[in-house]
Amino acid sequence: MIKNHFILFLRNLFKYKLFSAINIFGLSAGIGASLLLFLYIGNELSYDDFLENKENIYRLRCDNLNNGVYAERMAVTNGPIARASKAAFPQIEEYVQMNNAYLEGVVSTGNYKFRLKNSFYASEAFFKVFSYKLLKGDRNTALKEIQSIVLSESMAKKFFGNEDPMGKIIKYNDRFPLKVTGVFEDVPPNTHMKFEILVSYATLLRNFNNYVETEQAWISDETHYTYLKLKPGTDIPKLEAAFAGLVQKKIGHLLKAKNQDKVFSLMPIKDIHLNSDFDSEIEENGNKQTVIFFAIIAVIILVIGWVNYINLSIATSFNRYKEIGMRLVHGATKKQLKYQFMIEAIMINLIAIVISIITIKLIYPLFSSYTGMEINSTALKNTKIWFVFLGIILLGSFFSSIYPSYILSSLNPVQVLKGKNQKTIGGFSFRKILIGTQFAISVSLVIGTIIVLKQVSFMKMEDPGITIEETVIVQRPDVIDSTWSAKHESFKNELKSLAFVEQVCFSRQTPGELINYTQGFIKDINDIKNPSFLMYNNFVDHDFLKLYNLKLIAGNDFMNGNKDLNVIISRRALKTLSYKTPEEAIGKIILNEGWNVKHKIVGVIEDFRQQSPKEEYLPMVFMHCPNPRVAAKYSIKIKTNDMKSALTGIEAKWKSIFHDEVFEYFFLNEKYDNQYKSDIQFGRIFLLFSIIAISIACVGLFALTLFTILLRKKEISIRKVIGASVNDIFMIFAKDYMILVLIASVIAIPFMYFVMNKWLQDYAVKIPLSIWFFLFPVFLLVLIVGISISSLVLKTTSANPSKNLRTE
Amino acid sequence: MIELKNIYKYVTVGGNKTFLLKDLNLTFNEGEFVSIMGPSGSGKSTLLNVIGMLDGFDEGEYFFLHESVHKMKEKQRSQLYKQYIGFVFQAYHLIDELTVYENIETPLLYQDYSAGERKAMVSDMLDRFNIVGKKDLFPEQLSGGQQQLVGIARALIAKPKLLLADEPTGNLNSKQGQEIMELFKKLNQEDGVTIIQVTHSEKNAEYGSRIINLLDGRIDK
Known part of the structure; x- marks a missing residue:
């Protein structure tokens, strides 16, 4: 029996090629698009899932409060808390501290030099707590001794080739020797802590003369990632509360004097990737909202595909009335018929799955380079996701087959054989609802796409208050010694002597970066009880304002007096410190709390976008401090038509002064625009999936119209003979669909207005929502519907009517 | 074999009952070959559908092999007719997407025959109707007469006791029609199959042992 159904299914598939093709196209586009999204979601959900004991590993993090208000919310903690809490709370089995803020510069051997990134100081228990695979060395002792370094497999290969790296020496910033005590398997991409090099934490403690364990470090050295392995069944809220007690005991008096507070909280390691968005994250984490949003899109696209399937199956089932009638006459029960049509539905879904997987394999590289959405191989191995996906597909095939098989199996054999009810069977009103749903989804997706893309270009168009064009950023050399100062000056001067260089400056950070140095400032130094305000600091030399075209609204550049104690503040900082006018602030002394240093305000500049217009203006304090320990980047403003030779010129100067130090540069505007990357990607994904959804809906509509027209061929011919124009006939078919478009729009527009307003809330600069963003998609849909109907109507009406009438 | 008592079938249009079958009392014995005649709209096909249990009726009693069909549930009825009744149609109603062989096999799929049995039965039937050479062709590749031959083979495959034919020769030329009637x-004579046919043609009706004339849903006496 199954064989019989199978053969019949295949013959029908080939007999009605156009309808089969449309059906399969709709389903495989839907399945393929949603599979891509599912894999992406699976990838996002798999973060840190491979760790053993993951349910007992928590990250400790810290919030700072000023006067009871949250001032800083960080992914990091200070150094001493780890040891103190382990001593105080028996629930803590082990702690791991990691730090990358103090691990800067290069590590090198004779044959390979690596500028440190993805590298951490890590404490002894690291491999006891985290189940990363150690290929060489001892899990318990690899990070115990001072000056131990543990490398990833591929890093070891770069340094030592095929030699055994164990016991070999790697130099840190040309001076400190580190001994290789272990090699670990390369870390999988689905972890929030991607590391290639670990150096024993004991090394950090020694290098910084145990500063990280002092009382001062309790307050201000918030650079350490702290992970705790807790005893199973630990009461988390209770432990968090206990941390408050510990903080009071240790530094309560310090905090009280400044009216500050520190709040520690715990987060399960598995939750970090999608739920953690604090200052100083190890990497920019994923976004739960995006994951949820993509999940919704995935399901919507699948639904559109199945809706098409249902519509087409019912419409084309007319072709099979005779077969159904015959089967009923020969004793098939309704159950048997339902069973047959369900098998067909599952078959066609299976074909679509196979096609979509092949297509995904083929287009994946293109897709991933366009959208920036990467799916790594671990996601493909995530069996949970595959089960969920296949479950959804099977359920979907099942449900999408129920309605058509119900309709078909409930036919009356006598009427079918007499040829009655051909046009009315199948509940056109139900099909109308389905088509209306597709229209509403399509309009919604187009509205979303337009607003996302418009918002991105709106942000790019906005004046950031700063000039970032034609600027090249060069990283300073890694090794700093006594000759540095002289070399630095001559490098700057040599650059300025080049004809195409307009300006050179040296600063800690450049525009487009998150300012990672913040301190509290107190307005009136005569009254120490005044509240302190958090300011974002950048350390610059006196050419910074000129080079970046920052507008002074009061005072001067760093020209006169004690430059190193003079500061320039931004308008937002002026407001934060509650000075009434820019002029009022000039000459005032503010106290830098962290350093306990008094600064004089010598200038006020207009606000500018340190980061993209996504972010609010920052209260900025510029300090004059070209010290290489603090500052790291040369900004070089270039005016030339030949960028390539300009870069060669700069590199030549670098070589002549810094010799074989690594020369690294980037164009600032590219880096700045990089901040829009995730928005652009989001927009592109939106665009891509809208196009897929709309094409599925369109071919479905096309097929359905074609079918109705075939059924009503005779009617069209008669009307034409009587004297109807092509227009009249077009209206007969278009009217129903246009009403549906209207209803769909009435539902979709307010819904999307609500959703997109919500989405825009996250942006400091928002595009005003124009009515055209909402009306254009409707016009587009009307146009598409109109074109597909008119092309079919034209084809039918241009035929000789007598031919259509004769066949009856 | 079949007993119809006071059968009524009607549709209600605008409050008025229009009778399709009106107070029919008929008996068909096993081994009979009966022809039903009458003008268009006289209820011939409706009667045949009622006998074939494809269509219901509104009043009256219907006994098939002494079982009361009017009291049966649909499932029982379907069980009964798929076992005892074969149908032949004017428009053949072969499934276009199935070959001759598969068309003949179809009724067996809904009864409990193994694949081997089905094969034997279909081969037998192909042999008997001399269409072995056409078994892999599709209906559209056959002439009308050949299609009807397949239709009859399909009707007979499950060895029914009763064959119902609704104008079996209506779409055929007279020569082909004659061949079907001979068949x-x-x-009827050699295999003892009871046949009830609906026909317009006096000549074809003569093949039957009894003729029933219908007019406006009643027997025209």
Whole structure:
């Protein structure tokens, strides 16, 4: 029996090629698009899932409060808390501290030099707590001794080739020797802590003369990632509360004097990737909202595909009335018929799955380079996701087959054989609802796409208050010694002597970066009880304002007096410190709390976008401090038509002064625009999936119209003979669909207005929502519907009517 | 074999009952070859559908092999007719997407025959109707007469006791029609199949042992 159904299914598939093709196209586009999204979601959900004991590993993090208000919310903690809490709370089995803020510069051997990134100081228990695979060395002792370094497999290969790296020496910033005590398997991409090099934490403690364990470090050295392995069944809220007690005991008096507070909280390691968005994250984490949003899109696209399937199956089932009638006459029960049509539905879904997987394999590289959405191989191995996906597909095939098989199996054999009810069977009103749903989804997706893309270009168009064009950023050399100062000056001067260089400056950070140095400032130094305000600091030399075209609204550049104690503040900082006018602030002394240093305000500049217009203006304090320990980047403003030779010129100067130090540069505007990357990607994904959804809906509509027209061929011919124009006939078919478009729009527009307003809330600069963003998609849909109907109507009406009438 | 008592079938249009069958009392014995005649709209096909249990009726009693059909549930009825009744249609109603062999096999799929049995039965039937060479062709590749031959083979495959034919020769030319009628006669006489046919043609009706004339849903006496 199954064989019989199978053969019949295949013959029908080939007999009605156009309808089969449309059906399969709709389903495989839907399945393929949603599979891509599912894999992406699976990838996002798999973060840190491979760790053993993951349910007992928590990250400790810290919030700072000023006067009871949250001032800083960080992914990091200070150094001493780890040891103190382990001593105080028996629930803590082990702690791991990691730090990358103090691990800067290069590590090198004779044959390979690596500028440190993805590298951490890590404490002894690291491999006891985290189940990363150690290929060489001892899990318990690899990070115990001072000056131990543990490398990833591929890093070891770069340094030592095929030699055994164990016991070999790697130099840190040309001076400190580190001994290789272990090699670990390369870390999988689905972890929030991607590391290639670990150096024993004991090394950090020694290098910084145990500063990280002092009382001062309790307050201000918030650079350490702290992970705790807790005893199973630990009461988390209770432990968090206990941390408050510990903080009071240790530094309560310090905090009280400044009216500050520190709040520690715990987060399960598995939750970090999608739920953690604090200052100083190890990497920019994923976004739960995006994951949820993509999940919704995935399901919507699948639904559109199945809706098409249902519509087409019912419409084309007319072709099979005779077969159904015959089967009923020969004793098939309704159950048997339902069973047959369900098998067909599952078959066609299976074909679509196979096609979509092949297509995904083929287009994946293109897709991933366009959208920036990467799916790594671990996601493909995530069996949970595959089960969920296949479950959804099977359920979907099942449900999408129920309605058509119900309709078909409930036919009356006598009427079918007499040829009655051909046009009315199948509940056109139900099909109308389905088509209306597709229209509403399509309009919604187009509205979303337009607003996302418009918002991105709106942000790019906005004046950031700063000039970032034609600027090249060069990283300073890694090794700093006594000759540095002289070399630095001559490098700057040599650059300025080049004809195409307009300006050179040296600063800690450049525009487009998150300012990672913040301190509290107190307005009136005569009254120490005044509240302190958090300011974002950048350390610059006196050419910074000129080079970046920052507008002074009061005072001067760093020209006169004690430059190193003079500061320039931004308008937002002026407001934060509650000075009434820019002029009022000039000459005032503010106290830098962290350093306990008094600064004089010598200038006020207009606000500018340190980061993209996504972010609010920052209260900025510029300090004059070209010290290489603090500052790291040369900004070089270039005016030339030949960028390539300009870069060669700069590199030549670098070589002549810094010799074989690594020369690294980037164009600032590219880096700045990089901040829009995730928005652009989001927009592109939106665009891509809208196009897929709309094409599925369109071919479905096309097929359905074609079918109705075939059924009503005779009617069209008669009307034409009587004297109807092509227009009249077009209206007969278009009217129903246009009403549906209207209803769909009435539902979709307010819904999307609500959703997109919500989405825009996250942006400091928002595009005003124009009515055209909402009306254009409707016009587009009307146009598409109109074109597909008119092309079919034209084809039918241009035929000789007598031919259509004769066949009856 | 079949007993119809006071059968009524009607549709209600605008409050008025229009009778399709009106107070029919008929008996068909096993081994009979009966022709039903009458003008268009006289209820011939409706009667045949009622006998074939494809269509219901509104009043009256229907006994098939002494079982009361009017009291049966649909499932029982379907069980009964798929076991005892074969149908032949004017428009053949072969499934276009199935080959001759598969068309003939179809009724067996809904009864409990193994694949081997089905094969034997279909081969037998192909042999008997001399269409072995056409078994892999599709209906559209056959002439009308050949299609009807397949239709009859399909109707007979499950060895029914009763063959219902609704204008079996209506779409055929007279020569082909004659051949079909000869076949019916042979089936009736040699295999003892009871046949009830609806026909317009006096000549074809003569093949039957009894003729029933219908007019406006009643027997025209």
